[in-house]
Amino acid sequence: METIKNYLDNxxxxxxxxxxxxxxxxxxxxxxxxxxxxxxxSGKSENEAIGIVISEFGNxxxxxxxxGIKKDTTTDNKPMISQSETDAYxxxxxxxxxxxxxxxxxxxxxxxxxxxxTKLQSDGLITGGLSEKAGSLLGLIxxxxxxxxxxxxxxxxxxxxxxxxxxxxxxxxxxxVEANLKRQHENYTQPYYLSVILGVCLLILSPIALFVTNLxxxxxxxxGVVVLLGIVxxxxxxLIYFGTIRESYNRLLxxxxxxxxxxxxxxxxxAVASIVWPLAVLIFLLTGFIYGYWHINWIIFPVTGIxxxxxxxxxxxxxxxxx
Amino acid sequence: MISSDVIRGYNDTIxxxxxxxxxxxxxxxxxxxxxxxxxxxxxxxxTLYSAFNRLENNGYIESFYGDExxxxxxxxxxxxxxxLAYYKEKCKEWExxxxxxxxxIRSGM
Numbered sequence: 349m350e351t352i353k354n355y356l357d358n359x360x361x362x363x364x365x366x367x368x369x370x371x372x373x374x375x376x377x378x379x380x381x382x383x384x385x386x387x388x389x390s391g392k393s394e395n396e397a398i399g400i401v402i403s404e405f406g407n408x409x410x411x412x413x414x415x416g417i418k419k420d421t422t423t424d425n426k427p428m429i430s431q432s433e434t435d436a437y438x439x440x441x442x443x444x445x446x447x448x449x450x451x452x453x454x455x456x457x458x459x460x461x462x463x464x465x466t467k468l469q470s471d472g473l474i475t476g477g478l479s480e481k482a483g484s485l486l487g488l489i490x491x492x493x494x495x496x497x498x499x500x501x502x503x504x505x506x507x508x509x510x511x512x513x514x515x516x517x518x519x520x521x522x523x524x525v526e527a528n529l530k531r532q533h534e535n536y537t538q539p540y541y542l543s544v545i546l547g548v549c550l551l552i553l554s555p556i557a558l559f560v561t562n563l564x565x566x567x568x569x570x571x572g573v574v575v576l577l578g579i580v581x582x583x584x585x586x587l588i589y590f591g592t593i594r595e596s597y598n599r600l601l602x603x604x605x606x607x608x609x610x611x612x613x614x615x616x617x618x619a620v621a622s623i624v625w626p627l628a629v630l631i632f633l634l635t636g637f638i639y640g641y642w643h644i645n646w647i648i649f650p651v652t653g654i655x656x657x658x659x660x661x662x663x664x665x666x667x668x669x670x671x
Numbered sequence: 672m673i674s675s676d677v678i679r680g681y682n683d684t685i686x687x688x689x690x691x692x693x694x695x696x697x698x699x700x701x702x703x704x705x706x707x708x709x710x711x712x713x714x715x716x717x718t719l720y721s722a723f724n725r726l727e728n729n730g731y732i733e734s735f736y737g738d739e740x741x742x743x744x745x746x747x748x749x750x751x752x753x754x755l756a757y758y759k760e761k762c763k764e765w766e767x768x769x770x771x772x773x774x775x776i777r778s779g780m
Contacts, residue, residue: 407717
């Protein structure tokens with residue numbers, strides 16, 4: 349019996365909550381309950397009875413048309429998509445969140461690799477009789493390697509998503525699909541908020557790594573920066589991954605302002621990352637090779653990392669607030 | 672089972688038929704339809720309630736709350752004079768429709 353009630357709740361979830369609708373729902377429920385009880389009395393099993401009642405429900409869109417209900421949004425000339433399409437879209441978005449998250453994670457990790465190798469080399473932990481200059485050049489290899497991988501991931505992920513672009517240009521959802529999505533969106537709210545809290549806390553706490561290593565030994569501050577960047581990278585990954593999943597629901601349900609002008613903001617974090625990080629690397633290299641500021645110029649990475657992390661967090665939260 | 676497309680224009684007529692004999696409520700009507708058609712036509716819930724809404728808006732039926740039975744407050748429907756006139760009209764229309772369509776039907780194929 350609960351199943352029938354839930355089914356009907358889902359069917360009516362996307363519709364306005366007027367007296368007329370409440371009445372209609374009440375009548376339909378009582379009708380379905382009568383049918384269910386009679387089926388049970390005639391010897392059908394619970395599952396059979398529920399199956400029959402639900403199969404004889406019909407199509408909610410028939411009622412919507414008949415009652416002339418305007419759904420919350422004006423959605424003319426937009427394609428109608430099915431449950432399987434929304435499922436496919438959500439899966440692709442989730443993968444995309446993972447890929448962009450990993451890409452940005454690698455971008456943030458790249459300078460950490462550079463600093464680590466340079467530091468290990470200058471501390472004499474990597475031997476091989478290299479000069480200091482050769483040591484910093486050695487560190488550039490993982491840096492560029494990681495950034496190249498990240499860019500490749502961005503491009504690959506963007507290409508994979510191409511097929512689902514039309515969904516973000518606005519679609520109509522059948523009521524049952526919309527009701528399902530609303531429930532999923534609701535269920536996702538708590539994990540999403542937890543992820544934002546976790547991500548922001550990691551960002552705020554990340555400088556502790558620097559303080560601790562400084563306290564232990566001033567010479568270790570380079571390793572502190574590596575740990576700091578590592579924490580920032582993890583935080584950014586968390587924010588992007590969960591943020592993207594959340595966003596995919598918002599887009600389908602057209603919560604918040606997902607009109608065309610906002611469409612490009614989807615890739616904002618990825619785009620900003622692919623500009624900001626190479627720029628930071630460029631400044632790092634220029635100040636190093638031209639002015640010889642190697643002893644201090646690594647500071648650009650933690651600064652960029654924290655600023656970028658804050659940017660992603662604020663961006664996600666602002667987007668959340670628009671709902 | 673009959674395709675609902677074919678029968679669509681006569682759902683209202685079917686419901687009015689049962690109301691001719693007195694006021695009734697949703698489930699009773701849908702059960703009667705199934706029995707009378709010997710299980711060949713099952714009216715879906717959404718079709719039934721769309722029809723109630725349409726009939727009421729056109730003034731062909733009136734709804735009222737019945738007595739509570741077993742703690743349930745049911746909405747009953749009764750046919751109005753306008754509904755009766757409409758029903759008769761639809762019966763005539765069907766006679767003509769049936770006659771016309773029959774001319775294009777070769778039985779026993």
